[in-house]
Amino acid sequence: MSQDITHVRNIGISAHIDSGKTTLTERILYLTKRIHKIHEVRGKDGVGATMDSMALEKERGITIASAATYCTWEGHEINIIDTPGHVDFTMEVERSLRVLDGAILVLCAVGGVQSQSITVDLQMKRYNIPTIAFINKCDRSGANPFRVIEQLREKLGHNAVALEMPIGLETHHHGVVDLISMKALYFEGDHGQHVKTDEIPEELVDTAMEKREELLDAASMFSDELTEAILDETEVSETMLREAIRKGALRRELTPVLMGSAYKNKGVHPLLNAVCDYLPSPDDVETHALDITKGEEPVRLTADNKASLVALAFKLEDTPYGQLTYIRTYQGALDKGDTIYNVRTGKKIKVGRIVRMHADKMEDVETIPAGFIAALFGIDCASGDTFTEPGVNLSMSSMYIPEPVITLAVKPADYKSETNMSKALNRFTKEDPTFQTRFNSETGETLISGMGELHLEIYLERMKREYNASIIAGEPQVAYRETVTQQANFDYTHKKQTGGAGQFGRVMGYMEPVEGEFEFESKVTGGAIPTHFIPACEKGFAECMKKGPWMKYPVTGVKMVLTDGGFHAVDSSEMAFQAAARGAFQQAYYKARPVLLEPVMKVVVETPDEFQGNVMGSLNQRRGIIIGAHDEGISTVIEAHVPLAEMFGYSTVLRSLTQGKAQFTMEFEAYKEVPKSVLEEIAKKNEQASKGGKS
Amino acid sequence: MQNHTLMLRDPLKMIGGSAAESIENGGFAAILARAGVGKTALLVQLALHAMAGGKNVLHISTEDPVDKVNLWYQEVFHRLTQSDNPSQGEKIWDQLLYNRFIMTFETETFNLDKVQKRISELMANGIFQPRLVMIDGFAFDETSRPQLNGLKDLAATSEMTFWFTVRTHRDEPVDSSGMATSFAPFAGLFDLMLQLYPEKDRVHLKRLPLAAEQDRQDTAELYLDPATLLVSDSPVGA
Numbered sequence: 001m002s003q004d005i006t007h008v009r010n011i012g013i014s015a016h017i018d019s020g021k022t023t024l025t026e027r028i029l030y031l032t033k034r035i036h037k038i039h040e041v042r043g044k045d046g047v048g049a050t051m052d053s054m055a056l057e058k059e060r061g062i063t064i065a066s067a068a069t070y071c072t073w074e075g076h077e078i079n080i081i082d083t084p085g086h087v088d089f090t091m092e093v094e095r096s097l098r099v100l101d102g103a104i105l106v107l108c109a110v111g112g113v114q115s116q117s118i119t120v121d122l123q124m125k126r127y128n129i130p131t132i133a134f135i136n137k138c139d140r141s142g143a144n145p146f147r148v149i150e151q152l153r154e155k156l157g158h159n160a161v162a163l164e165m166p167i168g169l170e171t172h173h174h175g176v177v178d179l180i181s182m183k184a185l186y187f188e189g190d191h192g193q194h195v196k197t198d199e200i201p202e203e204l205v206d207t208a209m210e211k212r213e214e215l216l217d218a219a220s221m222f223s224d225e226l227t228e229a230i231l232d233e234t235e236v237s238e239t240m241l242r243e244a245i246r247k248g249a250l251r252r253e254l255t256p257v258l259m260g261s262a263y264k265n266k267g268v269h270p271l272l273n274a275v276c277d278y279l280p281s282p283d284d285v286e287t288h289a290l291d292i293t294k295g296e297e298p299v300r301l302t303a304d305n306k307a308s309l310v311a312l313a314f315k316l317e318d319t320p321y322g323q324l325t326y327i328r329t330y331q332g333a334l335d336k337g338d339t340i341y342n343v344r345t346g347k348k349i350k351v352g353r354i355v356r357m358h359a360d361k362m363e364d365v366e367t368i369p370a371g372f373i374a375a376l377f378g379i380d381c382a383s384g385d386t387f388t389e390p391g392v393n394l395s396m397s398s399m400y401i402p403e404p405v406i407t408l409a410v411k412p413a414d415y416k417s418e419t420n421m422s423k424a425l426n427r428f429t430k431e432d433p434t435f436q437t438r439f440n441s442e443t444g445e446t447l448i449s450g451m452g453e454l455h456l457e458i459y460l461e462r463m464k465r466e467y468n469a470s471i472i473a474g475e476p477q478v479a480y481r482e483t484v485t486q487q488a489n490f491d492y493t494h495k496k497q498t499g500g501a502g503q504f505g506r507v508m509g510y511m512e513p514v515e516g517e518f519e520f521e522s523k524v525t526g527g528a529i530p531t532h533f534i535p536a537c538e539k540g541f542a543e544c545m546k547k548g549p550w551m552k553y554p555v556t557g558v559k560m561v562l563t564d565g566g567f568h569a570v571d572s573s574e575m576a577f578q579a580a581a582r583g584a585f586q587q588a589y590y591k592a593r594p595v596l597l598e599p600v601m602k603v604v605v606e607t608p609d610e611f612q613g614n615v616m617g618s619l620n621q622r623r624g625i626i627i628g629a630h631d632e633g634i635s636t637v638i639e640a641h642v643p644l645a646e647m648f649g650y651s652t653v654l655r656s657l658t659q660g661k662a663q664f665t666m667e668f669e670a671y672k673e674v675p676k677s678v679l680e681e682i683a684k685k686n687e688q689a690s691k692g693g694k695s
Numbered sequence: 696m697q698n699h700t701l702m703l704r705d706p707l708k709m710i711g712g713s714a715a716e717s718i719e720n721g722g723f724a725a726i727l728a729r730a731g732v733g734k735t736a737l738l739v740q741l742a743l744h745a746m747a748g749g750k751n752v753l754h755i756s757t758e759d760p761v762d763k764v765n766l767w768y769q770e771v772f773h774r775l776t777q778s779d780n781p782s783q784g785e786k787i788w789d790q791l792l793y794n795r796f797i798m799t800f801e802t803e804t805f806n807l808d809k810v811q812k813r814i815s816e817l818m819a820n821g822i823f824q825p826r827l828v829m830i831d832g833f834a835f836d837e838t839s840r841p842q843l844n845g846l847k848d849l850a851a852t853s854e855m856t857f858w859f860t861v862r863t864h865r866d867e868p869v870d871s872s873g874m875a876t877s878f879a880p881f882a883g884l885f886d887l888m889l890q891l892y893p894e895k896d897r898v899h900l901k902r903l904p905l906a907a908e909q910d911r912q913d914t915a916e917l918y919l920d921p922a923t924l925l926v927s928d929s930p931v932g933a
Contacts, residue, residue: 628761628797
């Protein structure tokens with residue numbers, strides 16, 4: 001393992017779904033001799049790409065977990081995190097970006113900058129990650145890399161500049177012209193492993209000169225030496241030009257653009273060179289930790305092996321050999337046998353085994369130098385935990401975690417599945433902070449919540465495949481509430497004086513709407529109800545709040561006021577007053593005009609301009625009130641209030657309405673009254689359900 | 696949906712004369728003032744009154760984001776209904792939201808062609824049929840005249856009223872009627888123009904005469920309460 005930090009690159013490959021990043025990673029691993037055979041994502045050999053290690057991922061042709069892998073290239077050590085491109089898994093993308101120093105933004109030469117590219121790019125901006133762009137699929141019909149560069153400038157605001165130009169496009173895509181060395185590069189051999197350098201084809205010389213001028217122009221902004229060389233018309237050396245580009249790229253003020261076709265093995269060599277040339281080493285990046293003892297004051301970390309250790313656990317994975325914890329050291333080296341300290345839990349842990357991962361194969365190592373990514377075995381921790389040397393109280397800044405938006409009830413099908421399900425849920429919640437579970441005592445169900453329906457579906461599948469738990473998943477559920485809207489009096493006598501010990505209690509007063517959950521007030525004077533029975537009355541009322549007499553949903557926002565009553569010297573008891581209170585509640589409830597409340601969500605949809613009419617229509621259909629739309633030029637952000645009950649399945653609908661180019665977020669806004677027409681439907685459904693339950 | 700529970704005074708009726716009638720069946724209206732005098736507040740009051748009367752209002756802003764525009768409505772609504780029962784207020788507010796649609800644009804990419812396109816999209820898809828369109832923050836210049844004419848046609852054919860806010864400048868010359876000269880070339884397009892004049896401790900609201908009615912007698916004296924920016928017929932804060 002290399003110890004020279006300046007030769008280390010921790011990079012991510014981020015992109016829109018289906019722009020070919022898994023294929024690209026596969027090619028990189030092949031060229032760097034990490035794998036010896038190329039498998040396609042949806043290849044005929046049934047093996048699938050190496051980075052997609054979960055069976056499920058292979059089946060669906062998408063990448064779910066960010067498997068980390070490493071490779072070496074020209075004396076550089078490159079750690080790659082393959083990130084998922086799907087909207088439902090943005091947490092994974094965000095977490096990967098957090099530990100990376102640089103990224104390759106893969107774009108499709110046909111599709112260009114798509115909405116997901118915009119999201120991914122925003123995330124890279126948030127973590128200030130230097131980026132190089134790779135325009136893939138130049139062999140596809142309709143490919144136009146220079147249009148994509150234009151979009152990078154216009155839509156993403158990058159100062160994008162081409163380092164290459166294609167030699168032929170679509171089926172005639174043969175190679176690229178390197179605008180720095182001004183040579184044509186062709187990729188030969190079965191998997192393009194041999195690079196042949198040649199003169200630029202005659203017909204492309206003029207365009208290449210023009211493009212090189214653009215490149216020199218852009219790069220000269222970052223180097224006085226280069227500017228002088230250009231002005232004096234002396235020779236611009238390759239090193240000089242590369243250094244200028246690197247400076248611009250590290251400051252995120254210049255985005256070098258490369259191109260090719262990963263599938264056809266074209267342009268991957270120069271991309272790897274560019275990763276080494278223009279993306280930062282851990283030493284080039286400023287990282288900070290928070291000093292817990294000093295009110296979370298930021299502390300600058302140095303990628304120095306001798307400094308005290310600060311490391312972040314950014315991903316957990318369950319393997320057949322136990323929990324695997326992916327870790328990135330920011331400062332100090334971590335050796336096998338070291339004792340480390342989990343800042344969150346305060347527990348000390350001995351490091352037994354350090355491995356470097358290559359998708360699902362691994363290799364034991366003795367140490368992780370500062371700035372490296374590796375994995376630990378047998379460490380109990382949660383994702384996002386910081387490890388330090390005992391006595392050092394530094395924590396890596398907390399990661400931004402979005403709130404889950406969708407909830408589903410799950411039930412194990414049999415006894416064996418019950419244990420397995422709880423094991424699985426325990427594991428998933430540790431691995432993925434956006435996946436949450438809780439037990440709902442109102443319904444007696446286990447609820448799982450996540451970032452989208454697909455997100456939850458994947459976990460349901462994983463429970464089945466990896467934990468052998470058969471799960472019965474319910475329909476996504478909405479938590480309705482009942483409340484009253486006007487004051488109503490009650491006067492109720494509970495009387496049972498036929499045989500045995502008698503019961504007698506009389507309560508009088510009124511029920512009224514109130515802010516908050518439940519209130520009780522006693523205005524009883526003159527001992528109409530003996531003081532020691534008053535708490536029993538409150539208890540009786542409170543019990544009714546759990547399940548409304550009308551639609552059987554929990555009741556909220558009710559105040560019960562007791563004004564008068566009556567008792568019997570012998571037959572009155574706590575039980576009798578509780579029963580009287582329950583009767584009184586029922587009596588007053590219908591007179592107080594009960595209504596049903598439903599959770600209404602604030603839904604924000606970001607959509608390309610051309611689909612905004614469709615999106616607004618879809619929100620309207622779902623009983624949504626559109627609050628407003630903000631036109632951002634290329635895309636429109638629409639904000640609406642929509643009842644949660646209408647939002648199930650929306651991600652699928654939105655995807656098909658907008659060719660997958662729109663995305664939405666949803667958060668709880670308020671409880672609002674359910675309209676009459678909908679109320680009847682709910683009542684009907686409930687009736688059917690209760691009938692079904694009885695039969 | 697007519698909302699009888701919210702009895703808002705119509706600022707236009709308060710102005711009196713033919714103000715309300717002049718734009719009854721569509722047309723162009725403008726509120727002129729310097730920055731910070733209360734153009735948006737007045738616009739929102741007019742909008743809320745129309746919404747309470749069951750008319751759909753499309754509010755377009757090039758300056759504020761959706762949330763801020765919404766906050767304007769909430770604030771003005773809250774001030775107008777302060778004395779009412781709060782839970783009743785909330786219900787009315789929920790109802791009013793059905794009659795409102797906010798659209799915001801980046802100043803650089805905004806133009807009236809977009810407005811016309813968006814309105815036809817909203818109507819064609821049955822999403823929203825505006826009766827009033829409030830355009831807050833549009834800068835008038837000669838290049839936009841063809842688009843203004845287009846909107847004017849739309850106003851006439853679909854009985855839609857367009858309200859524009861017009862920002863004037865402190866040291867800008869004014870013509871004999873008190874209108875900023877930069878806006879004067881466009882005055883002919885308008886059926887109603889209101890100007891806000893900041894005075895020492897109040898804001899005076901005046902109706903500007905149209906080209907065709909230079910000798911029209913001025914109507915009622917109206918003011919904006921400088922604390923709440925609500926329209927009032929008393930010169931001191933209500």
